[in-house]
Amino acid sequence: MLATTNSVAFNGIDVLRITIEVQITSGMPSFTIVGLADKAIAESRERVRAALHSIGLSLPGNHITVNLAPADVIKEGTHFDLPIAVALLGAMEVIEADKLLNTIMMGELGLDGAIRPVSGVLPASVASVAQQMRFVCPAVQGAEAAWSGNKDIVPVKDLLQLINYYKGMEEIAYPEPAPQSDKFAYTLDLRDIKGQENAKRALEIAAVGGHNMLMIGPPGSGKSMLASRLPSILPPLTTQEILEVSKIHSVAGLLKDGQLVTHRPYRAPHHSASTPAMVGGGLKAKPGEISLAHRGVLFLDELPEFARQTLESLRQPLETGIVSVARANSHVSYPARFQLISAMNPCRCGYLGVAGKTCSRAPRCAEEYQSKISGPLLDRIDLQIEVPLLSPWVLGQIKEGEDSATVLKRVLAARNFQQKRGQNILNAELDGTQLEQTANLSDTARKVLIQAAEKFQLSGRGFHRMIRLSRTIADMAFSDEILPEHISEALAYRLPERKS
Ligand SMILES: Nc1ncnc2c1ncn2[C@@H]1O[C@H](COP(=O)(O)OP(=O)(O)OP(=O)(O)O)[C@@H](O)[C@H]1O
Ligand SMILES: [Mg+2]
Incomplete structure (x- = not known):
């Protein structure tokens, strides 16, 4: 008996439909999965076996072949558990095989038959709309899937519920999209920053034109403080951008409670971050920090402390807005249109040029430290400013600075002016x-x-x-x-x- 259903494979955030065929033929008892499956999928045999056992079914004592087509595409991830199990149930004639055809399924199986969350539900659900297919996903991710607008979504909590559904013994309600929490995402406000008018002006220019920025200044001058306030003066994401950013977070498995990412991302990876963590890829291809910062801000604090190779890997995406990482025998690309904000001390000890403090190794200390950032990378940073230490006199003032809402109004007006020239990209691009x-x-x-x-x-x-x-x-x-x-x-x- 042969049964067929569908699932998806990801290339970056692009979705490719994968057909899953299960055939049971007479012969020695065996359970084989073919079609460039990774280790997680090979292990799915054991989860499927246990999940069936948990609902009182045992694998047929025949030859079971699972084929994932097209055969030349690498398939990764535990989300193949559910379609493999369901197609097997089709081949075993527990479920009518015809009912499985126009369906995309994803979900990881627990040994007790529970269907667990997986990454990539949002882009897969969006793809199911384009292919006019039913979408079956883990119950807890129904709300995430519903954002695609597919009218035929079946969120299931366990294998037994799905069997009952197909037998017409149980109804499953269409998932409600999770209400977006309207809590303002940026609690940090520019008004907390006293003085530093020059740096604030530069920050505003960066917000208007989307320019990358480097701040050089001694410890405690407020560089990190300034960077963390940039998102609060950036225009809100458009609907198109919300979907784009949310898809990336979905593939990374970071969407929480079915909520979309509605605010501009702000990512601040530590300087010990590896190159795969930064640009993506690695053994299990995942979007890196620069893709998670897509349409938002990537803050690199203590810039010279990052590994040289990691910094150099930013050059291509800074130019193109896309990162392409090599894998064993393929390439994978992720969107990575981010705004780079970086900060550093003028030298390793940090006190070069600060009144009342000395750098004992000046000027070598500064030269060595600053030379860790290559010319081509610096060339891609339009705004390079010094952030001096504030005098206690300014810091001691009670007066607050301008608040983010006021600055945001100006930023929006200037961006409007930019677009009126008939230009649909930011000046920095x-x-x-x-x-x-x-x-x-x-x-x-x-x-x-x-x-x-x-x-x-x-x-x-x-x-x-x-x-x-x-x-x-x-x-x-x-x-x-x-x-x-x-x-x-x-x-x-x-x-x-x-x-x-
Ligand atoms: N302009 C300012 N207005 C108000 N507080 C400030 C200002 N500058 C610095 N501070 C205070 O100093 C603290 C340290 O600032 P911040 O962490 O931004 O410094 P930094 O320049 O990033 O230092 P480092 O080089 O050590 O990373 C802030 O948390 C804040 O309390
Ligand atoms: Mg800092």
């Missing part, structure tokens, strides 16, 4: 040619820029970086043209050349 078309430099501004480029020996990329930044600064002033004052402000946000 404009490449050289697009810049030529949209920047609109006034004649004097162009002269100022060329003079500065000669004086500071700006590279081609550095030159474009200045135009990009000044375009954002001009947008904030609602100016169609980039004027000399916008160029001069942009020139102030270039650290290394200025030092030299």
Whole structure:
């Protein structure tokens, strides 16, 4: 007897339909799974055997073959347990095999037959809509699946319930999408930061144009504090972006209680993070920190402390917004359009240039420390600012700074102005040619820029970086043209050349 159903395999967050065929033929008792299955799927035999046993069924004493097609695609994950078990039940004629055809299933089996949560339910459910198929998933993930809008979702808690459902003995209610908690996700507000007007201005520019930023300053100057407040002045995610970000979190197994990710992600991995943890991939391909930060902020604190290889691996995604990682015999890509905010001390001890403190190994200490960040990486960071230690006099003030809501209003207005130019990407994402078309430099501004480029020996990329930044600064002033004052402000946000 042959029975067929479907499940999915993931390539990044892209979903590929996998057909599961189970055939029982006469012969020596055996249970074989073929079709490039990983170890988790091979082990699913034991879980399926135990789950059937728990509901009083035993495996037929015949030759059982499970085929996962297409055979040349690597299949990974425990979500194949459920479709394998159900197709087997079809082949055993416990369930009518015809009822399993137009269905995508996923779920991990417990030894007691319980169906446990798995990762990737949201993108799989979205794919089931496109393929006009029923979607069967773990009961606790029904709410997550329901966001896809599929009208035929069956959330099941255990194997017995599913058998009863197919036999028409039990109804299973359509899952309700979980109500989104409207709790404001960012409790950190810019108003907590006293002084540091320069750094706050740079943060606002970063928010408007989507620019990457590096802050250099001594310990305790407020760098981490500034970075953690960036999400509070970024525009909310659009509906399209919410789905995009939530799919990535679903594949990573991080969606909680069926709720979508509705706020901009903020990821701050520790500097000991490995390259696979940062960019994704590894033995069990999962999105890395940069993909979890998609459409949000990736904060790298103590930048030079990260492994060089890990930092260099950020170069490609910073440019393209996509990360492609090599696996044993394939590639997997994840979206990774994130805004990089980084912080570092000026030297290892951190006190170079601080009044009243000395760095005993200056200037070598700073040179060695700062050289850990490669030129090409620095080139991709439009905004590079110094965050000085505040005087106790400023810190002692009771007066609070401007709050995030006020700044956000300005950011939204400036982004509006940006879009009115007919440009649907942020200034930070404009490449050289697009810049030529949209920047609109006034004649004097162009002269100022060329003079500065000669004086500071700006590279081609550095030159474009200045135009990009000044375009954002001009947008904030609602100016169609980039004027000399916008160029001069942009020139102030270039650290290394200025030092030299
Ligand atoms: N401008 C400021 N306004 C209010 N509090 C501040 C300010 N700057 C620093 N602080 C206080 O100092 C603490 C340390 O700041 P923060 O952690 O941001 O420093 P940092 O620059 O990241 O230091 P490190 O280099 O050691 O990581 C904050 O938690 C806050 O209490
Ligand atoms: Mg810090």
